[in-house]
Amino acid sequence: MSGKSEVAIVGSGVEGCAAERKLSRYQLSVVGPEGPAPTGPPCAGGIYMLGIVLREPRQIVVGRFGEHDFPAGFYLYVGSALGGLRGRINRHMRAKKLLHWHIDYLTVLNPVTSIWWAVSDERMECTWAKRVAQLPGASVPLPGFGASDCRCETHLVRLPGMPSASDMDSVAAHLHATETGFRSDQCAVRS
Numbered sequence: 582m583s584g585k586s587e588v589a590i591v592g593s594g595v596e597g598c599a600a601e602r603k604l605s606r607y608q609l610s611v612v613g614p615e616g617p618a619p620t621g622p623p624c625a626g627g628i629y630m631l632g633i634v635l636r637e638p639r640q641i642v643v644g645r646f647g648e649h650d651f652p653a654g655f656y657l658y659v660g661s662a663l664g665g666l667r668g669r670i671n672r673h674m675r676a677k678k679l680l681h682w683h684i685d686y687l688t689v690l691n692p693v694t695s696i697w698w699a700v701s702d703e704r705m706e707c708t709w710a711k712r713v714a715q716l717p718g719a720s721v722p723l724p725g726f727g728a729s730d731c732r733c734e735t736h737l738v739r740l741p742g743m744p745s746a747s748d749m750d751s752v753a754a755h756l757h758a759t760e761t762g763f764r765s766d767q768c769a770v771r772s
């Protein structure tokens with residue numbers, strides 16, 4: 582661990598995360614029950630993006646959309662977890678789960694290899710979704726994906742490859758985030 586002060590939270594579940602959220606306001610380096618905060622998303626709420634690589638084209642059943650063709654490429658999904666980033670992102674990383682959101686149909690078959698997040702209480706996910714759709718080479722693989730509760734064309738965009746850091750900075754601009762982060766593991770294995 583690094584930082585001026587270090588605190589380890591012993592415990593798990595909601596209470597541990599609640600304690601970590603309080604402590605995080607005091608700029609401590611916090612290790613929570615769900616893993617070390619400096620290397621992963623914090624317990625605080627915010628907006629996130631998931632990167633998923635499809636090395637081969639694949640037919641995938643996605644809820645009410647049914648079976649759909651997904652070409653090979655880098656897929657970027659935008660979501661929000663104002664109730665807590667770490668719990669939500671950890672759920673996305675798991676291979677076994679109940680299929681609830683559209684993105685679950687992809688993440689049970691393909692590991693999430695990259696995550697971006699920003700701590701914020703602003704509902705900026707739709708703005709982010711529109712901006713990623715404007716990245717160079719972006720296309721919409723399945724209109725309506727992840728956008729059941731909003732008017733966006735999609736919250737899932739396909740890119741020819743992983744976006745650059747400057748591209749992602751432009752996506753996340755103008756958000757009043759108190760913290761931002763990025764983690765990528767191109768060799769991700771399923772847990």
Ligand SMILES: [Zn+2]
Nearest residue numbers: 707731732733
């Ligand atoms: Zn939206």
